[in-house]
Amino acid sequence: PKSGDSDAASSLKRVTGLTLIDGKFVYVRGLGERYSNTLLNGVAIPSPDPSRRVVPLDLFPVGVLENMVIQKSYSPDRTGEFGGGSIMLQMKSFPEKSFFKASVSQTFYNDSGDNFMSYQGGKKDWLGIDDGTRRLPNGLAGGNIVSGEALQSFNNVNNVSETKRNPIPSLSAVYGNGYKQGRFRLSHLSSIIYGYNQKTQREESFGYKLVNGLPVQETNNLKKKSIADIKLGGLLGLGASYNKKHKLQMNYLVARKTTDTTALGEGFNFDFNTNIKETQLQWTERDLRSFIVNGEHKFRGFNKPEISWHLSYSKARLYEPDERNSKYVLDETTGEYNFLSFAEAIGYTREFADLSENVRDVALSYTQPVNFWGGRKAEVKVGLNKVDRGRNSEVLRYALSFRGENLKPYQHLLSKTVEEIIDSCLKPDCLQYEDNSLPTDSYQANQNVISYFVNSKWPVLAVLDLSMGVRIEESNQDVSTFANLSATDEIRQSRLKTIDHLPIFYWTWRMSDKMQLRWAYSETVSRPDFKELSDSLWRDDDRDINVVGNPNLKAAVITNMDLRWEWYFSRMENISFGIFSKDFIHPIEEISVGASDPVLTFANAEKAKNVGYEIEFRKNLGFLHSSLGPLSWSGNFSQIDSKIFLDNLDSNVNLTTRKRALQGQSPYVINTMLDYNWEKKKTNLSMVYNIFGKRITEVSTDGIPDVYEQPRHQVDFVASHELNEKAQVKLKISNLLSEDAVYKIGDQVRRSKTRDQAVGLSLSMSL
Secondary structure, three states, rough: OOOOOOOOHHHOOOOOEEEOOOOOEEEEOOOOOOHEEEOOOOOEOOOOOOOOOOOOOOHOOHHHHEEEEEEEEOOOOOOOOOOEEEEEEEEEOOOOOOOOEEEEEEEEEEOOOEEEEEOOOOOOOHHEEEOOOOOOOOOOOOOOOOEHHHHHHOOOOOOOOOEOOOOEEEEEEEEEEEEEEOEEEEEEEEEEEEEEEEEEEEEEEEEEEOOOOEEEEEEEEEEEEEEEEEEEEEEEEEEEEEEOEEEEEEEEEEEEEEEEEEEEEEEEOOOOOEEEEEEEEEEEEEEEEEEEEEEEEOOOOOOOOOEEEEEEEEEEEEEEEEEEEEEEEEEEOOEEEEEEEEEOOEEEEEEEEEEEEEEEEEEEEEEEEEEEEOEEEEEEEEEEEEEEEEEEEEEEEEEEEOOOOOOOOHHHHOOOOOOHHHOOOOOOEEEEEEOOOOOOOEEEEEEEEEEEEEEEEEEEOOOEEEEEEEEEEEEEEEEEEEEEOOOOOEEEEEEEEEEEEEEEEEEEEEEOEEEEEEEEEEEEEEEEOHHOOOOOOOEOOOEEEEEEOOOOOOOEEEEEEEEEEEEEEEEEEEEEEEEEEEEEOOEEEEEEHHHOOEEEEEEOEEEEEEEEEEEEEEEEEOOHHHHOOOOEEEEEEEEEEEEOOOOOOOOOOOOOOOOOOOOOOOEEEEEEEEEEEEEOOEEEEEEEEEEEEEEEEEEEOOOOOOOEOOOOOEEEEEEEEEEEEEEEEEEEEEOOOOEEEEEEEOOOOEEEEOEEEEEEEEEEOOO
């Protein structure tokens, strides 16, 4: 892409009305991620991130994708869980002849010259694979107490060191070939991708309490994070066709992203009335594997009907072994930091998390062309789809504590490191790891959705097409966990069963060969995710906040209307204008409870309404002066007015603001690009700009103001040059303005995160 993007998420942020969040999640028309979905080769795939409803799109390098299609108007042959839009990723098609492409790239971050923090890991860390260094010791399970020499069964490396960065180039290669024998065609495609990046960023967060109705700072924390991102992935595809009428494709995709984080934090804590330091060592593996089979068949006779089908099995895993957290408190008499202590416990915890989700997706559709009046062909399409999801999540938490009635005999050890404390306390009655897992930390969930649909297209006039259809979806969700803080083994089950009839109606009027007007009406649904229905408490590390679900959530129902005018006045020039509205019944919102140490939960509002318009254009600027012929300007602008109605909200939720926009909704989104295509020199230069309006990230309660993510200006520069017919070099400078991500509570900062400039260089070759 001209914008120099390396993965699916980065490429999509230039599309009309789209916003990229945290470099991996896409918001459509300013709506939150719950209102978009991702399909890979037309099939549902699971997310390896439990804190998010959607698949992180930075898992998919552009090198394994053929194209990406954004569908903002609903059609009944797609899943009914649709709000802002569907993101359809298509893996590379199969070649007719042999080809090979390879690239090497390197990214450098301008993060103020900070050294890179790290700790001793395993031998396969550079691949993003834990070799067992961090795994839970054999024989341990929930409820066990570890003491004595068994303490050494844990990996007790906790020292943080600072080093210079160790840049490792990112590599990718794609090979394909095709064969023909009479009417038969066979082809194969394989791809492998590896990427490694290091960066250091700073995050600042503040906790507040209400004093005379105003938020007053209670805690603050400045955290420095060194992050190593390792991507490893591959694609293997096989294809066969007969007479170009029968096609079979098989794809196996592996997409992995590992994040190795070393963090040091320091701040004032009003509970202890002194400074607190903390250290965090966190290893997170996100893994997605998909096996997909697609078939297409075209037949003679009966107006040439078509059958298409797919079978798929996908599995996602989030693996976080041995997250280590240490907390230290300032001893003002000595000026040194000692381990935080409370009763016999000290400020050192370890956490082991493992989540896996699998999805089975089976679909079949039949398309029948029909003779219509005026010699025109109509089309009727029917189909069915069955999707089964299963998830298993387990979290184990261990806290280090001294054994005994009080801490006094061990006070002298608090100034030592964890390794030194353990070496000094190998007697069984001295020190222990105690299982502090909550009853709700582990849960199981499943969902099955059975769908039937019919869709039809009728060319009632030579210039007017009408389409209508309906999709019926029956969904059953079941989440099982233990009752929160229960002294028994009582299992709490959350069940949500819905049967939705989702109609669509739209028409297209071709006003001329280059101009058309489209109108669409549809009804869709947004169901809560497994985590949102579960009592389980989990940590959203991206936002540094605890989150707990609500078993009483309902599914949201959405009525969508769109009207869009499009004018394509040349092959590369166009303009379009659209207006749209969305009416929500029982929209789901994230609610922040508490101020100094808030917890996010979820609740249904009564209803909400979004109304907006969007403009998109692309124009060559040569009409201004002949010297500007190579220069083109493209852009898009979306503005959305959002209102939420809260009259019948859960009475247990005392929201601070009752007149506001829907949580997560931006009032505007702007993307624009200047592109200079210097054909004579085989060089292309692009300047890209993006901004979104401030949006509510946390709806607050009990008088605490809502938290708003503030607008920020994103400017990127890309230059590419063809060295010859088979080689290209590219330079990309991201985030030229280096604006931080800032979240405010009223007029005060709730948290902020540095977003440093990045410079990327790449060389690609083809054979």
